[in-house]
Each structure stands twice: as structure tokens, then as C-alpha cells.
Amino acid sequence: MKDNCIFCKIANGQIPSHTLYEDERFRVIFDLGPATKGHALILPKEHFDNIYELDDETASNAFLIAKKMASAMKKAFEADGFNIIQNNGEPAGQTVFHFHMHLIPRYEGDKAIGFWKPGNITDEELQVLEEKVKKEL
Numbered sequence: 001m002k003d004n005c006i007f008c009k010i011a012n013g014q015i016p017s018h019t020l021y022e023d024e025r026f027r028v029i030f031d032l033g034p035a036t037k038g039h040a041l042i043l044p045k046e047h048f049d050n051i052y053e054l055d056d057e058t059a060s061n062a063f064l065i066a067k068k069m070a071s072a073m074k075k076a077f078e079a080d081g082f083n084i085i086q087n088n089g090e091p092a093g094q095t096v097f098h099f100h101m102h103l104i105p106r107y108e109g110d111k112a113i114g115f116w117k118p119g120n121i122t123d124e125e126l127q128v129l130e131e132k133v134k135k136e137l
Ligand code: 5GP
Pocket: 006, 017, 029, 030, 031, 032, 033, 034, 086, 087, 093, 094, 095, 096, 097
């Protein structure tokens, strides 16, 4: 646990929360500023600032929980769609620096989340980007 981290305290039960799911390593809670009805967060009990710090086992388990929760929440809330969102760093919209995944049920016409405007890219530009990433893998 990290000092003064609100999600460490919630995930580890020091601050009570409505818990949709819990196991040894994770807790799933409702977001207090929900984008839509049922918006929830997957929190690991161990502190990681972001995805870059995550170990492989936590990363795998987080997505398995996302899969389980998406199905359950879609049924429970009669959602028409579902977004799984995960922000890293302030420019990407991260405001709480304890890794978490957003589970956001979507409802026809809710207009809850604004997505990107599609841009343009050439094949040459894609080639440069592809090579840069492959060097880092
Ligand atoms: P981020 O922007 O970092 O991806 O998401 C942080 C989310 O945490 C926001 O959607 C915000 O509403 C939610 N949040 C912030 N503080 C609390 C809290 O104390 N309890 C709960 N349940 N959610 C919180």
C-alpha cells in the first residue's frame, strides 16, 4: 500500500465501499462520479501507479475480471454496450495514480463519452511508427 493513496485504502477495505466483486488481489467498486448508470472501477489491492508498473500476472487477472464483470453488468443493468477504459498519465486523463480499469455500461443514445475524431495517416508514416515500436519491444 502507498501512503495517502485513496484507491489503496478503498481496495484494502480501510475505506468502506459498495463492492461488486472481491478476491485476494482485487476489488471492484462503483465510481463516485459515474459516466453512466453502473460505472465501476477494477482496483488491484497492491499499488501500481499505472500500466507501465504492472506485473504480468496482475495485468492478466485484471482483464479476466473485466471480462467477467462486463458480462454480469451488461445483464444486470440491461446495457446496450460496454466500454473498458484505462488511463495512464495526466494527458490521457488519469486523475488517480493507482492503476485502475473503468467498466462503463453504455445505453442507447447516452452520449456519455466523447471519442476521437478519425485523422489521416500515410503508409510511409505507419512504417516509421511500426519500426519505432518494434525497437522498444
Ligand atoms: P481516472 O481519471 O484516473 O482514470 O479515473 C479516476 C476515477 O475515480 C474517476 O472516474 C473518479 O470519478 C473516480 N473517483 C475519484 N475518487 C474516488 C473515490 O474516492 N471513490 C470512488 N469510488 N471513485 C472515485
